[in-house]
Amino acid sequence: MTTAAFPYGAGLGLRRALLPELLEMDAGAVDFLECTPDNWIKVGGRHGDGLARLAERFPLACHGLSLSLGGPAPLDRDLLQRTRVFLDHHNVAFFSEHLSYCSDDGQLYDLLPLPFTDEAVRHVAARxxxxxxxxxxxxxxENISYYAAPYQALQEIDFLRAVLEEADCDLLLDVNNLFVNSINHGYDATEYMAALPAERVAYVHVAGHYDEAPDLKIDTHGATVKADVWSLLEQAYRRFGPLPTLLERDFNFPPLAELLAEVEQIRVRQQAAQTWPEVRHA
Structure with missing residues (x-):
């Protein structure tokens, strides 16, 4: 097992479009960066050099996109091996993937929800x-955003809890996804969060979404974080403590200063949480 340090504080997603600005960023601007190994494995040239330089200056966390943990096809052993080499090379302690599937005889280029069934629990937990x-x-x-589910013999929260227990793994809590799903599927986000096993929540994502309608939110990662999501993040800190938290932004990038201002909003909330008497501290 790796001896690398687990990420802490507030981080930002490492995207190629941001690379020139990130390379000029002050050392204290973020506490860590998160990248997707799938997009960087075997990348050389100036992009590969830029990644190496950033990995020397900032701790890295990694978030996969292509393992298709819930998919029907066998796990991609070659991708797993290359991912492990990448994590070892860059001394990465934290790796996460989506509780979804994204391939079936080829990449589907979307993160699709699993049926909420006991059989799916056993299948994805084994993988x-x-x-x-x-x-x-x-x-x-990671709890994903979804707009329709193939079959729901279990409630979403019960399915998630069962997977975490059966697989003996941790949870990346995406509070934006939780908010989006709670609106689109009509459940209480606070009750959902209260039902999560606190000992398994290890890391948090926040991101922006698009308000299509009062009862329809679209998870885009292309906008600023909205007030309701900030509020839900504060609830998460009260429940789980000020866990390491990443700001996700995948397109429609503003100037880096605006992204760093959002990262600072995470830090402010983390620092405030340290003073809340009800907060669980590690």
């Missing part, structure tokens, strides 16, 4: 355990 063995790391899975 998470195989992934942890292959990467020689405990991983976290």
């Amino acid at each position: 998470i355990r195989q992934t942890q063995d292959a990467l020689e790391r405990r991983i976290a899975v």
Whole structure:
């Protein structure tokens, strides 16, 4: 197992479009960066050099897109091996993937929801355990946003809890996804959060979304974080403590200063949470 340090504080997603500005960023601007190994494995030239330079200056967390943990096809052993080499090379302690699938006889280029059934729990949990063995790391899975579910014999929260227990893995809590799903599927985000097993929540994502209608939110990662999501993040800190938290932004990039101002909003909330008497501290 790796001896690298787990990320802490407030981080920003490492995107190629931001690379020139990130390379000029002050050392204290963020506490860590998060990248997707799938997009960087075997990348050389100025992009590869830029990644290497950033990895020397900032701790890295990694977030996968292509393992298709819930998919029907066998796990991509080659991708797992290359991912482990990448994590080892850059001394990465934290790796996460989505609780979804994205391939079936080829990439589908979307993160699709799993049926909320006992059979799906056993299937995806077994694949998470195989992934942890292959990467020689405990991983976290992320609650995804979804707009329709193939079958719901279980409630979403019960399905998630069962997967975490069966797989013996951690949770990457995406509070924007939780908010989006709570509106689109008509449940209480606070009650959902209260039902999460606190000992498994290891890391947090925040991001922006698009308000299509009062009862329809679209998870875009292309806008600033909205007030309701900031409020839900504060609830998460009250429940789980000021966990390491990443600002996700995937397109429609503003100047880096605006993104760093949002990262600073995370830090302000983390620092405030340190003073809340009800907050669980590690």
